[in-house]
Every structure is written in C-alpha cells, then in structure tokens.
Amino acid sequence: MRSRGALLGLMLTAAAVVWTAGPAVAAPSDDDCLTCHGDAGLKSDQGRPLYVDSAVFGASIHGEAGIACVDCHADLKKFEDFPHAAKLKPVDCAACHEEATAAFQGSVHGRPHTGANPITVQCKDCHGAHDVRPAKDALSHTAAINIPDTCLGCHLERVKTKRDQGFAARYKESDHYRALAKSGLNLAATCLSCHGGHTVLPVEDPGSKVSRQNIIKTCGACHTGIERDYLEGVHGKDYAKGNLDVPVCTDCHSGHDIRSPENLGSGVYATKVAAICTRCHDDEQLARRYSLVTSRLKTFSASYHGTASKFGEVKVANCSSCHGHHDIRPSSDPHSSINPANLAATCGTCHPGAGDNFSKGKIHVVSEKTENRWAYTVKIVYMVVIAGLISVFLAFIVADLYRRARSRCKR
Amino acid sequence: MQTLKESGLIRDDEIFLRMNLAERIQHILLVVSFTLLVLTGLPLMFYELRIFKSIFSLENAFAFRGLLHRAAAVILIVDMAWHSAYTVLTRRGRQNFRELLPGWKDGRDAVALFGYNVGLSGWLYRKGILKAFFDRHPFWKFENPPEYGRYNFIEKFEYLSVAWGSVVMILSGFFMWNVELSLGIFPLWVHDIFVIAHGYEAMLAFLAIIIWHMYNVHLNPEVFPMSKVWLNGRISGHELKTLHPLEYRKILSERQRSLDASSPGAESGPDPAR
Numbered sequence: 001m002r003s004r005g006a007l008l009g010l011m012l013t014a015a016a017v018v019w020t021a022g023p024a025v026a027a028p029s030d031d032d033c034l035t036c037h038g039d040a041g042l043k044s045d046q047g048r049p050l051y052v053d054s055a056v057f058g059a060s061i062h063g064e065a066g067i068a069c070v071d072c073h074a075d076l077k078k079f080e081d082f083p084h085a086a087k088l089k090p091v092d093c094a095a096c097h098e099e100a101t102a103a104f105q106g107s108v109h110g111r112p113h114t115g116a117n118p119i120t121v122q123c124k125d126c127h128g129a130h131d132v133r134p135a136k137d138a139l140s141h142t143a144a145i146n147i148p149d150t151c152l153g154c155h156l157e158r159v160k161t162k163r164d165q166g167f168a169a170r171y172k173e174s175d176h177y178r179a180l181a182k183s184g185l186n187l188a189a190t191c192l193s194c195h196g197g198h199t200v201l202p203v204e205d206p207g208s209k210v211s212r213q214n215i216i217k218t219c220g221a222c223h224t225g226i227e228r229d230y231l232e233g234v235h236g237k238d239y240a241k242g243n244l245d246v247p248v249c250t251d252c253h254s255g256h257d258i259r260s261p262e263n264l265g266s267g268v269y270a271t272k273v274a275a276i277c278t279r280c281h282d283d284e285q286l287a288r289r290y291s292l293v294t295s296r297l298k299t300f301s302a303s304y305h306g307t308a309s310k311f312g313e314v315k316v317a318n319c320s321s322c323h324g325h326h327d328i329r330p331s332s333d334p335h336s337s338i339n340p341a342n343l344a345a346t347c348g349t350c351h352p353g354a355g356d357n358f359s360k361g362k363i364h365v366v367s368e369k370t371e372n373r374w375a376y377t378v379k380i381v382y383m384v385v386i387a388g389l390i391s392v393f394l395a396f397i398v399a400d401l402y403r404r405a406r407s408r409c410k411r
Numbered sequence: 412m413q414t415l416k417e418s419g420l421i422r423d424d425e426i427f428l429r430m431n432l433a434e435r436i437q438h439i440l441l442v443v444s445f446t447l448l449v450l451t452g453l454p455l456m457f458y459e460l461r462i463f464k465s466i467f468s469l470e471n472a473f474a475f476r477g478l479l480h481r482a483a484a485v486i487l488i489v490d491m492a493w494h495s496a497y498t499v500l501t502r503r504g505r506q507n508f509r510e511l512l513p514g515w516k517d518g519r520d521a522v523a524l525f526g527y528n529v530g531l532s533g534w535l536y537r538k539g540i541l542k543a544f545f546d547r548h549p550f551w552k553f554e555n556p557p558e559y560g561r562y563n564f565i566e567k568f569e570y571l572s573v574a575w576g577s578v579v580m581i582l583s584g585f586f587m588w589n590v591e592l593s594l595g596i597f598p599l600w601v602h603d604i605f606v607i608a609h610g611y612e613a614m615l616a617f618l619a620i621i622i623w624h625m626y627n628v629h630l631n632p633e634v635f636p637m638s639k640v641w642l643n644g645r646i647s648g649h650e651l652k653t654l655h656p657l658e659y660r661k662i663l664s665e666r667q668r669s670l671d672a673s674s675p676g677a678e679s680g681p682d683p684a685r
Contacts, residue, residue: 304587304606307458311467313474351591361599375604382611386618393623399528404632406530 027077030054033069036083044086057130061137093123103198108205119159126150142197145180147190148172161202170257173265187222194218210255212244219249226326233327245286252276268325270314274300277319299364306364322346322363420666421659423649430644433497434507438641440490441573447483448580449617451476456610484584491577510561513571517564519550519557524564526553560657565627569619576616583609 036042037052044050057063062072070077072091076084094101101123104110109121124132126142133140141150148171155161155168171177171191179188194210201208209218216239220227230236235246252268259266267276278297280286287294300306300319308316320328322338329336337346340359348354365371368379430438454463454476467473498504526532532553536545545552557563562570583605586593593602628638640646651659 301458304455307455308473310458311454311464311473311476312470315474351594353591353595355595357594357596357598357602359599361601361603363599372600372603375600375607378604379607379611382608382615386611386615389615390618390622393619393626396525396528397622397626399525400631403528403530 027068027070028079028082030069032082052130060128060130060132061134062132063130090122091124091129097123100198107196107198107200108202109200119154121154125154142192144186144188144190144192145184147192148177148180151191167256173257173259175259175263189222193222210250212248215248215250229326232329233324234329234333236327245280245289247280251280268320270318271309271312273318273320274306274309293366295366296364299366303364317350321350420663420670421648421651423647423652425648426645427648427651428644429640429646431503432644435641435644437490437494437497440486440493442641444483444487444490445616445620447479448487449613451480451483452613453617456614481588484581484588487577488581491581507561511567511570513564513567517567520559520564523550523553523557526551527556529553558656559654560661561655563655565623569624569627572616572619576612579608579612580616583612 034052034054037050038054040051042050052069072093073088074092074095075089104123112120128141131141133143135142135144137143138145140146152169152172157165159168161167168191172181176189179185180190196209199209201211203210205211206213208214216227216230216236220230230249231240238246239248254267257265261268261270263269266272274297278300281292281296282294282298284294286292296319297306301310305317309318324337329339331338331340333339334341336342343359344354344356347358351358362371368376454460454467457463467476498508530553532545532551535541536552586597586602586605587609590602593605628634628641629636646654648659651662
C-alpha cells in the first residue's frame, strides 16, 4: 500500500515538478523537508515540536494520495534557501476542499469568535494535521468512535458555551455514547449526528440542526417511528404549526445525557416524569396562554400513584402511563388513552379486569368541591370532627391539670 | 366527695382482675397493629415531609412499607374478629359490653368532670352569685367529681371510637387493598371516598390516641408514668374504690347480700380475682 502510495506520490510530484518547473527552480521534495523535519528532536525557538513522522504522514489520506509537503505548505513551493522562515502561512485547505471550507465558514467555528480570548478553529483542530484520515477509517480523528474525544478536546474545558462547562462532556453519560463506546456501534449518535459537521451552529440559531425548529427532524433521522408518533400527538400537531412553546425531544430527554427511561439517571425515569411534565403544565404563564389545567403535580402527588412515585416506587403509574408519551392526545380525541371510552383498557394495563367503573369519576381534580361532592363532604366532616374532638380533648386535659395544680396550691 | 370507708368485705389491698389474659392479649395486638399501621401509613398522608422521603430512599423500602401495612392490617382484622367473638360468646365479654354501652349518665359525667375541674360554679356559689339557681339545680354546682361505674365516660368513648374506627379502616382499607374488586363494585368516585375516609380516619385515630389515650393512661399524674392494668390486668381494692366507686359499691352490696343469706362460698361478684 505504502509503496504504491509512495510511487503515486512520486509520479505526481514529478508531474508537478515538470509542470511547474520554469526555467530554473524545482520545488523542494518531501525528502528535502524531512532532512530537518525528520529529526524527532527538532523544535522551534518557542519549544514547539517541528518533527513530522513520515510514517504517520504516509499513512494519512494525503500521504497515500501522494500529496507533497509543499502542496499544502504552499509558500515553500518556490523556496530554495533553507532553513525557511520560522513563521509560515497557515495551510489553506480551501485550495482543494472548497465546498467543505465554504460550509465551515458559515458555521460557528468559522466565524470570528468575540470575547477576551478569541479562539480560531482550523480544519486541523478536528481533522488533525499530518495524520488526516477519512472518517471511515477507525483511526481517524473524525471517525464516529473518536468524534466525542475530538470535540471534547476543546469543549471539555477550553470552550465556554452559554451552557455550563461540563455540559458537552455529559454526552459521555448518555446511552448514545454507551452504544458507541461500550457496544462499539458506530451507528450510534455522536456530536456530529446532531450538531452537524462543518455546518455546526449554536442552538439559538434557527438554522442549527439542534434548534427547536429542527431538533425533531434531527432526532427523527434515526428515531423515525418516534418522530411520526410525536407529530401525531397534541404537542407535535402544534409543533408542526410552528409553535415553539411545545416540548421538543430535548425538553424531556435532555440534550447530552440522554438515557433510557429505565435508567435511574434519566430525566424521564418513572419517578421523575411528573416533574418533567409539570415544568410546563404547572407553569402559570403557559397555562394562561393555552388554558391548561394547573396543579397537576400537587394533585398527582396527593394520589396513591403520585405519593408512591415520590417515594421511589417505579411500578405505580406516572403521567405517561396513562397519557402516553410521544403521541399524547387530549381526552376528547377518540384515540386518546384517556378518552373515557379507552380508560378501562388504559387502567387495565396495570389493574387487570378494570371495567367501566374506572371512568366514573375524575382523576387528580383541582377542586373536589365541584368534581366529587361526596368526597368533599366526607373530607369537611372529618376536618370538623377532628378539630372539634381535639379541642375538647385539650380542654379536658387543661382543666384536669388546672384542678390538680389548684389543689396542690391549697395544700 | 363522700369517701367510702374501707369495708371488711373488700380490703384495700385485695386484687381484682380488670383485664383478663384474653383481653390483655387483644389490647396488645391492638397496640402492635395500630403502631405499625400508623408508622407505615402516615408517610402517605405527609408525603411532602423530607424525613419520610429519606427513609424510603432505600431500595424496595416503599414496597416493604406496603407489605408491613397490610400485615399489620391482618393482625388488626384478626384481633377485631377475636374480640367480637369474645364479646358475643363469653359471659364476661357480654357483661363488659353491657357496661360499655353509653348512657345519659356519661354525658352528665363529662359535663360534671369538666365543671368540677374548672371550679367556676363552686367559686360563683361561694361568692353568692346565682345562688338561687345553684340551690334549685345542685348538679350545676359541680361540688364533687362524678362517680364512675366499671367504665367511665372516657373509657367508653375510647372503646366505641376504636370500634367505629376499626370498622371504617378495615372496610375502606380492604377496598383499597383490592382496587380491582372495589372498582368492580363501585364507581371511581366512591372509591375515592374510601381513600379520603381512610386517611382522615387515620389522622383522627392517631391524634386521639396520642393526645387523649396517652394522657389518660400515661401522663395523667394519677397514673404517671403508666397504668399497669394493660400488662398485669390487676386493680387493687383501693383503686377500685377511688376510680370506679359505683362498681366498688356493687361488689360490696353483692358480698353483703350473700353474707346475709349466709350461704358460704358464694362469692360470685363479677370480678373477683379468683
């Protein structure tokens, strides 16, 4: 392989030489460069290593294609008087990779960063310099299996996004990463799958793959069935109309540390679902805007399902057990799991043989006064009886102690 | 208060059996089941409290709670069934039950005890205020504490409360335990009433026991730190005389009668120790 590559390289170089050779000067060959840069100890005045491992370069896609040093380090093409100046022009990949560079220019990495320490991102920061390999190659910096570490090279500490610092690294806690690293599935979603490669844009940008406008499509690229379910549900229908208040994938599943609902750390773990849903459903502003019924968490918690759930019991029903999850529908929808006609079946998943009686009454009502008068009456009667009896008890006890104290004084 | 003189027929140190072994075991079973039921049930009523949340942070702790609650419920049900059978089938049980039935006297006793303890009427009478009224209705003077029979109004009230409470708790609890059965019979809104009644009745029982029963059998200076009747079942002739004078007199008169009839060996009072 190597020899063939080298041969090809040689031929290309020769061709280039023949083609560019004007009257006098021949461009320096790779061997010329390696005379100095092949020395493993070569360093700049600032101590930056200047060594180029010819084997590594030879194995890279450019090395294999026979691209010579000066093809990229183009300002040395017509140079003779070595050693050359310490500072060279940065390599311009656009000379060959025009499309990719154009896409990159429009991305957040391609824009000049504002701030105290502007960071310029270059092709080599992700692709490597002399060791560029195609993404299909498992040794490539941009191979799916290596992408997380490539991105985290900057996003772990150096780069501060608007989210907190460890935010990007939380990807490593996700099931996506588990599939990638533990199970070795290179189909698993990496940074690239959701954020895009050259075109990466910040989440606030409507054009970003992870913006509210696009995230459904982005996740749906792999989770096709779920995207379909979501778009049929009450949230998805409004989403399709351009409503950005409705929850999208990441609102419930989080962005980076996405885990399966069976995982205790997941935001949609059985005992945490209620908190997730009520973040919107108990929100006063949203409730007013969409006339939602609030106090969902309070009324759910007061039920046995909610109380047990609060205490960590996972077998009891949470919001999604009854309402569904991706394709949640209003109770008026005949296909809704909480449509009165379907309640027996929905409740029946946990309560075998559940009949029509399950639908004869309201679940987590705000006001028992209007929804279940008898229950309300029983409650009030008990409150009055408890308050009355306890007062009488205390009165008797105080009177008893008073009499004893009095008779002791007399004595 | 007219004090009863020590009679030769009932010595002050004579021992009477107030609670026999069966009754004591019934009471202990009630204590055990009640305590367990409260401990395992109350967290559901106060699910907001952080302390309960930390207790149940252990894995399966919540499921274990439920198991314990139902186990304690079974103890309570068995205890109640035993006590009911005991009350119906044994002579002593029937006698006790008759003694426990409330009457008008118990209402009067409650008012009289409270009035006597407060002492307002006595003070007014001594000051000559409302003298005519008090002379016409001496009851309202509350000169002496009321005299009780075998069970005073407090004990009767507690007994009947336990009876009522147990019925409510066992019935509502049974249907909460068997949700599918319950909803096979009742609509959901009725089942909701079971849940509400179960919780509030529990609160009522818990507070009544903690405040009222604990005062009367533990903190009350007369018995502090604890009345031992529930352990040894025994009450002395002196205690009988001071706490249950009507019962004391009843036994006394029975003994007197049998003595008068001069039929030897006929000591058949309701509660002699032997």
